[in-house]
Amino acid sequence: MNETEFVKEIASKEEAFSQWYIDVVKKADLADYTVVKGCMVIKPYGYALWENMQHCLDQRIKATGHKNAYFPIFIPESLLKKEAEHVAGFAPEVAWVTQGGNQKLEERLAVRPTSEAIIGSLYSKWIHSWRDLPILINQWANIVRWEKVTRPFLRTTEFLWQEGHTAHQTQQEAEEETLKILAIYKDYIEKDLAIPVIIGKKSNTEKFAGAMHTYTLEALMGDGKILQTGTSHNLGQNFAKAFDIRFLDENQEEQFAWTTSWGTSTRLVGGIIMVHGDERGLKLPPKVAPLHIVIVPIFFDQSKQEVLNKAQQYKILLSEKFNVELDDRDNYTPGWKFNEWEMKGVPVRLEIGPRDLAHNQVVAVRRDKGNKVMIAESELLPTMERWMTDIQNNLYMQARSRLEENIRFCENYDQFKEIMAEKRGFIKAYWCGNEKCEEEIKRDTKATIRCIPLDENKEKGKCIFCGAESSSLVFFGRAY
């Protein structure tokens, strides 16, 4: 059978990537548009995926001593304004509440675009002594940013995320926290979402508004563009000074606290789609897939009940370890179901019909491979356990080879432009550190500095734009 004939409802990934993306979101039943501009509804299947993602990350956050809390969605304008660089950065995309009921508000309230301000104001109340530190809080919340161009999951007016906010006694502790979170994010995104990332530091122009510096995780998408999958900010004492977060240290001296903040969002769902998806639709890593196994019974008149009974037995057996669905709908043919579950990215499909019954076996198909394999009934559970691990690894390895193939070292600006125009991906090139060069490159190629690697580069080279000598070898790419 012709590969492209499997699913006709999804645009070609090769030819129309953004349409393909939208189609997958809708056909896999992850989300839908609503009457509110830029606001999507996350449908049960998509939300189950998000819940699994939340769970994976939440465990890691808690295991490192952080606690969850919830802060208000409304932030008085006066608070938001306290950190100048911060408010300047967010002002263009803040939604304001100016009226409550029939009454105009004395002071307008921002619908949180991020919570540094409100949390900072409370930390100021809560922190008095070095004994109060560190304070390690995370919140799962919705965020509103008035975006001009929106796309499901990747950029929506309202989105869901987690944001961690911590305060520490020393600069070093805050820096350790920032890096610890970066490592947690990397572990989570690579191990659970099977998305390989490049980590590093943001350039000054790309860092978080108000931060001292920002660490980031950057991932390659199926169209060669780069998605920022998470950030971890060392806020220095900027916010502590703006929000008056002070404490008395062991020497009875008054100090400003050192704070951090860090976040990942529902945007990662978009990342999963764009990294793992193929012409047939979604492909979900088992660790976060809402459904691990779907069983499709093959009905014929005489054997129908027998097949169904067996399928139910398998479901019970496999449910010990996995989320399993038995698709016993009568009004769809097996072929139709195969396509639907493939679109939805379920890692493994089992087919069971009269022939299998006779041989005590099932037909099994991995979403990442596609070929049919016979498995003896007695081997089913252990095989599935092995497969899930394999699929998880395979998705990661495939994504990693694509990433590696798409990191190109470049020393010649014309070649740089050519690569960005044709292949995209990451370009590793020397940069002198001058914002002018960064800006010019962006204007010419739409590529920005995605990150500056953390490991010290000893070799010197020439800035890709101006030719000045530099030891800073950075990653460029076109970002989402």
Added chain:
RNA sequence: CGGGGUGUAGCGCAGUUUGGCAAGCGCACCUGCUUUGGGAGCAGGGGGUCGGAGGUUCAAGUCCUCUCACCCCGACCA
């Protein structure tokens, strides 16, 4: 926010150029029978007032004005 495009049944579209008397097609949906190992077949059936508002006209899906939404390409951002 600039340039382009699209809004007609749940989805995908035709019809709009040249206004005209019954608003159509495919898929989906409902009923029945036959089917079911890669999106089943036949027969019958239900559903839209043409994105919204205003206007022109004997008559508007079709012409005019305004407006909204979505998509694509840019500028701005997680």
